[in-house]
Amino acid sequence: MAKNQLQFLHGLITIEVSGEYIEPFIRTCVQKGSQISNVKYLNENEVQMTIRLEDWTTFRRLRKRFRCRIKVKSTSGLPFFLQRMKRHTALWAAVLCSFLVVILMANTLWSIKIDGVTPEVEAEVQTQLKSYGIKPGKFTFSMKKPREVQRLLLEDVSDLLWIGVKKQGTSYQLYGVMETNYDETEQPKPSNIVASKKGMITSMFISKGRPLAEVNDVVKKGTLLATGELKEESGEFIQSEGKVMAETWYRAEVEIPEKQNIYLTDGDSVNSYSLKIGKVTIPVWGFWRKESGEERQESFDRNFHILSWRLPFQLQETTIYTNEHMTQNLSKNQAVTKAQKSAEKSLLNQLGEEAEITEGKILHQRKDRGKVKLILLFKVNENIAETKYVSQGD
Structure with a gap:
């Protein structure tokens, strides 16, 4: 299989050789390094065979010495294919340009349809979509994903209870559900x-x-x-x-390593692009960049469509951030302080907004295998009122 592929890359010529000294002619060509295959005697003075394109010069040079005539029957292989392609360069360029235009047109947003909301909310949604870079005439592969657009709209448009975002062909279809405010007064419960x-x-x-x-x-x-x-x-x-x-009390156990690993990034990033076809990735842009130290990568695949048909390749965008790894050795006092702050923060996250830590004490501390372990007692001032409904007549 590999040999056939190599021959295809070199190019093959099927020829007919005629003359009285065919055998000496062929033997001399082979001695000069030529490779011959598929030899077939047509008659006593005529032979058909297949040779490589690179041996064609040898055959032409020796044919006069042995008074042989050579007739080309057929050609095959990559060199001849490329030669035929050159004859139709304009046609193939037009086909390629047409294909690219179709892809670009099919991946351009042409319309946005919004249903289920009032004209005021629709106008607000359209304004927000423009701020996200989503508007007719823009390429869809450079836009945010529909799920991300949905999340942003729910955050930025207060009148929306829910909104569905769907990309269908060259259009965006949105259906919103508006938030309904009821003015019903709840009856107080005993x-x-x-x-x-x-x-x-x-x-x-x-x-x-x-x-x-x-x-x-x-x-x-x-x-x-x-x-x-x-x-x-x-x-x-x-x-x-x-x-x-009321004043309440909480006991907490926490441990923290004295050796801290810290990863820092300055926020600068570099983008690279690759074309993915199945499991094969072909670098397109930014592949010449050399790695510098530790890096963090985030990849995002963009699909291409022609109407509703998804093309079998993707553009992979990779954002590369440079990280700097640092090791910080904490003293015992620093480790204790950090452990206390961590425990306080964790406790406050579990309590209500009005809760306040008024005092913290270390009941026990010890160092074990590079870690500082603490047992803490916190005094907290918090609201302990809890409503309990009753039924009249009980």
């Missing part, structure tokens, strides 16, 4: 206020209901702090509302 966790009350403000606890009281989870029963034993409840701030 309720009490109970403690959501154990703590010591530091302040309380009950705007609706009757307080049952006081400042400096230590309460457990589920303790009744205020009731919606304004008059004792009346059996009639209102919806209790209020805020009860």
